[in-house]
Amino acid sequence: MDRANPKPDGSDPPAPVAAPGAGRDDVGRAVLAHLREIEERLAPGLAAQVMPVFLRDMTIRQAALADAIGRADTVEAHRVAHTIHGSAASVGAATMMRASAEILAHIKNRQLDCCAPLLGQLAADLESVRRTAAADGITAAE
Amino acid sequence: MRPRDGVRVMVVDDSPVAREVVRAMLETDAQIQVVGMAATGREAVDLTARLRPDLVTMDLVMPGMDGMEATRRIMASHPTPILFLSSFLGQNGIYSRGEILAAGALDIVEKPQQIPDTRWQADSTALVRKVKSLARVPVVTHLHGATALREPPSKLIESAASRRSVSVVAIGASTGGPRIVDELLSALPANYRPAVVVVQHMAEELMHGWLAALARRCGLPLRVAEDGDRIQSGRVLFAPPSAHLAVMPGGRVCLDNTPQSVCPSVDVTFSTMATVYRSRVAGLLLSGMGADGAAGLLAIRRAGGLTMVQNESSCVVFGMPRAAIKLEAAQRIYGPAQLKRSLLALNGARSRAGGG
Numbered sequence: 458m459d460r461a462n463p464k465p466d467g468s469d470p471p472a473p474v475a476a477p478g479a480g481r482d483d484v485g486r487a488v489l490a491h492l493r494e495i496e497e498r499l500a501p502g503l504a505a506q507v508m509p510v511f512l513r514d515m516t517i518r519q520a521a522l523a524d525a526i527g528r529a530d531t532v533e534a535h536r537v538a539h540t541i542h543g544s545a546a547s548v549g550a551a552t553m554m555r556a557s558a559e560i561l562a563h564i565k566n567r568q569l570d571c572c573a574p575l576l577g578q579l580a581a582d583l584e585s586v587r588r589t590a591a592a593d594g595i596t597a598a599e
Numbered sequence: 600m601r602p603r604d605g606v607r608v609m610v611v612d613d614s615p616v617a618r619e620v621v622r623a624m625l626e627t628d629a630q631i632q633v634v635g636m637a638a639t640g641r642e643a644v645d646l647t648a649r650l651r652p653d654l655v656t657m658d659l660v661m662p663g664m665d666g667m668e669a670t671r672r673i674m675a676s677h678p679t680p681i682l683f684l685s686s687f688l689g690q691n692g693i694y695s696r697g698e699i700l701a702a703g704a705l706d707i708v709e710k711p712q713q714i715p716d717t718r719w720q721a722d723s724t725a726l727v728r729k730v731k732s733l734a735r736v737p738v739v740t741h742l743h744g745a746t747a748l749r750e751p752p753s754k755l756i757e758s759a760a761s762r763r764s765v766s767v768v769a770i771g772a773s774t775g776g777p778r779i780v781d782e783l784l785s786a787l788p789a790n791y792r793p794a795v796v797v798v799q800h801m802a803e804e805l806m807h808g809w810l811a812a813l814a815r816r817c818g819l820p821l822r823v824a825e826d827g828d829r830i831q832s833g834r835v836l837f838a839p840p841s842a843h844l845a846v847m848p849g850g851r852v853c854l855d856n857t858p859q860s861v862c863p864s865v866d867v868t869f870s871t872m873a874t875v876y877r878s879r880v881a882g883l884l885l886s887g888m889g890a891d892g893a894a895g896l897l898a899i900r901r902a903g904g905l906t907m908v909q910n911e912s913s914c915v916v917f918g919m920p921r922a923a924i925k926l927e928a929a930q931r932i933y934g935p936a937q938l939k940r941s942l943l944a945l946n947g948a949r950s951r952a953g954g955g
Contacts, residue, residue, distance in 0.1 A: 499723070500623045507623065510615045536660060543710065544616035 484552055484582045485589025491549030508590050511548050512597035515541065515583050519576070522560070526572050535564050541579070553582045606734045609635040609650060611643040611666065612658040612684070617710065621656055621684065624723035625730060640664030644672045647679055654734040657704065659685035667702050674703030678738040682730060683707040700866055701894040701926055705733050732855040736845050736867060737874040765905065765945045766879040767830060767850075768793050769872050771865030771895070773800040773887025775915020779935055780885065781813055784835060786939045789818035793881070793945055795835040796824075796844065796872065798865045800887065803840040810837065828852040838863035845871040861891045865919070869895025878903030881945060883938060884929070886914040890922035897928035907931040907941060 492504040518541050525534035538560045545553035556575045563571045590596070608625055610633055612618045622633045635650045637643040641664045647655060655673065659666040670681050681704040699707055708729065772780050776799050784795070801809065806823070814821055821835035828836060830850035838844035842854040843864045855867070865884070869892060872880050882899040884892045886909055900906045908920035908929040923929045933941065 500627055503623050507616060507619045510619050514615045536662070539660065540614045540617075544614055547616045547620045 483585075484550065485585035485587070488548050488550050488586050489589050489593060504593075505595060507548060508586075508595045509597055511544060512583070512587055512590060512595075515544060515586075516597065518544070519579055519583065522579075523576050526564075526569050526576070529569060531564050531567065531569070534569075535561065538564060548586075550582065550586065553579055556582070605630045605632050606654060606731055607632050607634045607650070607652045608730060608734075609633070609637065609643070609646060609652040609655045611637045611640070611655060611661075611669065613638050613661040614658075617658070621726075624726050625656075627723050628727040628731070631727060631730060640666060640669030640672075643669045644676070647673050648677050651677065652679060654680045654682060654730055656730070657681050657683050658710075659683060659699075667699065670699070670702045670704050674738070678703070680705050680733045680736050680738055682733055684710045684726075696861075696890075698890075701890065701897075701922070703738070703894065705736055705738070705867065706864075735847075735853065736855075737847070737871050764879065765793050765881045766832070767872060767876050767881070768795045768942060768945070769869055769880055769882045769899070770795065770797045770799075770885065771869060771883070771887070771892035771919070772798070772885035773865075773889065773891065773916070773919060775886030777801065777809060778915075779909060779913070779938075781816070782935055783883075783939055783942060784813060784819070784821070785816040786943065787817065787819055788943075790833070791819055792832050794830045794832050794850075795819065796830060796838070796846070796868060797835060798838040798844060798863050798868045798892075800861070800863070800891075801840055806837070806840050824852045824854065826852065826854040838868060843867040846875050847871070848875055850875065861889070865892030866895040870898040873898040873902040873904060876902075876904070881905040881907070881942075883907050883909075883942075884919050884923050885909045886916055887919035888916045889918050892919050893922035893926050893928055896923045897926045900928050900930060905930060907933055907938060909938065910934045 489504065492507065496503040518537055522534060522537045522541060525537055538557050542554055542557035542561065545557060556578045560572050560575050563569065563575075587597070608631055610618050610621050610625075612621065615638070618636045618638075622636065625631045625633055634652055635646045637646050639661055643655065643657065644664075657666045657670060666683065666685070673679055673681065683699055683704045683706070685707065696707055706729065708726070770780060770783070780797060780799055787795070810821060810823065817835065819833060819835050821837065823839050824836040824844055828851070830836060830846060830852065836844075836852065839854065841862060842856045843862060845853045845855060845867050847853050869882055872882075873895070880899055880902070882896045882904060884896050896906050896908070906923075906929055908923050908931070910932050911917040911920070913934045914920060920929070920932070924932065931941065
């Protein structure tokens, strides 16, 4: 299995998530570099088009995921986690993909207690992306 | 609606990030214009009616009305080519591929993702190619989403089963199909009037040998279709193994080389023939695994055509006919002998064996 692209349905155990703090400042830079590379080669304006939407949507989705997990609503939690996984994949946020894939696996196994640290990591990664994007003049969509 | 100078696409996905990514991918081609984006199934239905796009890319899992229900409603009210983009497929999928196609979608592909970034170019190129080709496919009204579907089967108007004027016979088959296709075609006399179009799932390396042998037994000229061919009376055209055979107005053949899991698609051929020939087409769905052809056969039935499927006892795999029966697409369930008799009864033709 491609470790950078784990299955979002939790059918395979995802790769372990990096320890909190490890390379955290690199997450945002990696995402932006990824988009800029594609932008230069294929799709001009991609970062400016996608990143503001990503920042806004991911903030909302993460809150919704935490809420669904808190309510033990596994159906809604699975749906939202799946969307987060897809969005993370879209912008090249590999660590967020892995965290959301691991959350999906826990939801599938009804191990919701295991999700808390992963939610924390998603939030930290999002902040990293937000800071890097802001430094590049990109902010969340209104 | 046909794309003329460009292809007008509507993107449906509950994730705004996914919508932007799909839009960016599509707009790498100057001929494609994303004319609208919808976040829910209900929005998709409303916007399709208002914008009349040439094609809709549809997400499956959305809050409220999902992509399946939106597809049913669009195909019932404003038939539009629909391409499903979803990562909710495969063994853990909530709907089977057959169910999605039966709802009226033309095809399903994995939702494009950017990781690893080398896939961006491949994904966007493949997506653009598929969108441009599917946008040209004529689609017909499906009544899945309309109240008429809830009427009991007995209220469906039965077409006359035999001795009727038919211009084209459409045959779809997969596993176990070659034997019955061979038997049926070998029974047709040289003066058989309807044109015949056959979609048989078969590896390319086997197709030509099979056709060469079949040509010696069949009284009609037969050939593998090429792009731009015309469907003609008294001739048998086979879909090539690696392309979908769509029939355009005037009986012109349009081949679509986009690779996908079911190729050539019986559904594409049947549904486009239903659009063009309406009640003048007879559809036969024969032995085969899966559900390809079931939705297309339903389209033929809805258009007033004659529909038949091979019965279980004579099928090697009773998958495609079963799917058609489940959709209430089949007017007749016949064994090989009855299928032969029905084909020969069309337009009063007679088999060579019968003295024709």
